[in-house]
Amino acid sequence: MPTTRRQWLQQAALSASAFSLPSSLLAFEETRKPVDRIILLNSNENAFGPSKLVAKAMADAAAMSNRYPDDQVPALKEKLANFWKVGKENVLMGAGSSEILGLACLLVSNEKGHVISAEPSYKVWHRQAENYGLQIHTVPLNEKRQLNLPNMISLIAKDTRMLYVCNPNNPTGLALEYESMRQQVLEASKKCMVLVDEAYTEFANIPSMASDAANNPNIIVAKTFSKIYGLAGARVGYAISHPDTIKKLAAFQPWPDVAVSMVTAAAASAAIDDQAFVKSCRERTAANRDYCGKCFSSLGLEYLPSQTSFMLFDISGIKGDFSEQMIARNIFVQYRDHFNGKWCRVSMGTEEEMKAFCAALKSIATT
Numbered sequence: 234m235p236t237t238r239r240q241w242l243q244q245a246a247l248s249a250s251a252f253s254l255p256s257s258l259l260a261f262e263e264t265r266k267p268v269d270r271i272i273l274l275n276s277n278e279n280a281f282g283p284s285k286l287v288a289k290a291m292a293d294a295a296a297m298s299n300r301y302p303d304d305q306v307p308a309l310k311e312k313l314a315n316f317w318k319v320g321k322e323n324v325l326m327g328a329g330s331s332e333i334l335g336l337a338c339l340l341v342s343n344e345k346g347h348v349i350s351a352e353p354s355y356k357v358w359h360r361q362a363e364n365y366g367l368q369i370h371t372v373p374l375n376e377k378r379q380l381n382l383p384n385m386i387s388l389i390a391k392d393t394r395m396l397y398v399c400n401p402n403n404p405t406g407l408a409l410e411y412e413s414m415r416q417q418v419l420e421a422s423k424k425c426m427v428l429v430d431e432a433y434t435e436f437a438n439i440p441s442m443a444s445d446a447a448n449n450p451n452i453i454v455a456k457t458f459s460k461i462y463g464l465a466g467a468r469v470g471y472a473i474s475h476p477d478t479i480k481k482l483a484a485f486q487p488w489p490d491v492a493v494s495m496v497t498a499a500a501a502s503a504a505i506d507d508q509a510f511v512k513s514c515r516e517r518t519a520a521n522r523d524y525c526g527k528c529f530s531s532l533g534l535e536y537l538p539s540q541t542s543f544m545l546f547d548i549s550g551i552k553g554d555f556s557e558q559m560i561a562r563n564i565f566v567q568y569r570d571h572f573n574g575k576w577c578r579v580s581m582g583t584e585e586e587m588k589a590f591c592a593a594l595k596s597i598a599t600t
């Protein structure tokens with residue numbers, strides 16, 4: 234039995250190779266059953282993905298991988314531009330939205346200064362920003378554990394290079410009321426660059442700031458196919474911004490847009506077309522959140538009313554090393570030190586996985 238994510242993934246790959254082509258490429262939910270003994274709920278991946286249509290498009294495109302994606306990537310950009318009702322000059326592709334976050338940090342680091350973010354918020358990009366000479370100033374969440382945007386904006390100073398707004402926020406899963414957030418972002422963009430991270434907006438079903446970003450050189454929207462589209466392993470994301478900003482970001486890429494391959498361009502293109510899959514993921518994930526919420530309540534555990542594909546709940550009252558106890562039951566979750574207590578961030582998996590998670594949680598919390 235594998236005990237680490239890496240061992241599990243190796244086992245999954247071996248098991249997948251046992252399928253005959255092309256079904257080994259149809260990496261949708263059902264094909265994973267034989268290796269589904271380890272439950273990965275620690276990285277906010279989408280257990281339902283990729284959709285069947287996407288898996289088929291990837292398999293078809295794999296055969297064309299001897300060619301550069303010169304036609305496919307511009308076509309994908311055009312499709313994304315149409316989807317968001319912006320121009321294709323407003324779009325820059327990246328290897329996941331991580332690349333976009335990194336490029337935004339690089340862009341604003343030409344002068345010394347700092348980036349304002351929240352605590353807790355998504356911070357994987359911090360090290361890169363620091364390596365570019367930027368400092369990170371964090372602002373605690375408000376009493377509802379939402380981003381404290383007014384406080385964050387009030388701290389914008391001469392040497393503020395960027396404001397990072399992750400909405401909905403990771404790890405809380407909470408989204409700000411859209412119109413008020415939008416107005417505040419527009420206001421802040423008069424003073425500095427604002428990076429709006431929309432990794433989880435589709436789960437919350439809230440609008441994108443894409444069209445505002447398209448007209449404003451000081452707003453960059455980061456989008457990803459890793460979350461609701463179920464393509465974390467494909468590595469495809471994009472920026473939406475004013476053409477001037479897009480050009481500046483693109484100048485940092487060795488070959489603009491072409492971190493996206495023939496296969497990932499096909500995946501993203503088919504994924505955008507498959508909005509039925511997006512809807513189904515949103516609904517199944519919401520049902521799983523309800524199920525977990527009931528489980529947390531029944532055990533007297535505080536949790537935040539997430540609108541995303543993960544939930545944060547308080548494990549301060551649970552004895553011992555919670556993650557270790559979960560791993561002993563073949564379930565991977567993420568331990569978090571937040572709000573002066575011990576918390577766990579659990580990603581929503583399949584219905585079966587969430588049943589197993591809740592059963593494991595119950596047995597840990599009641600012993």
Ligand SMILES: Cc1ncc(COP(=O)(O)O)c(C=O)c1O
Pocket residue numbers: 276277328329330331332355399403430432433456457458459465469470
């Ligand atoms: C808020 C947020 N932004 C960005 C990312 C990066 O995602 P990717 O590089 O896979 O698009 C993540 C991944 O977990 C995330 O949670």
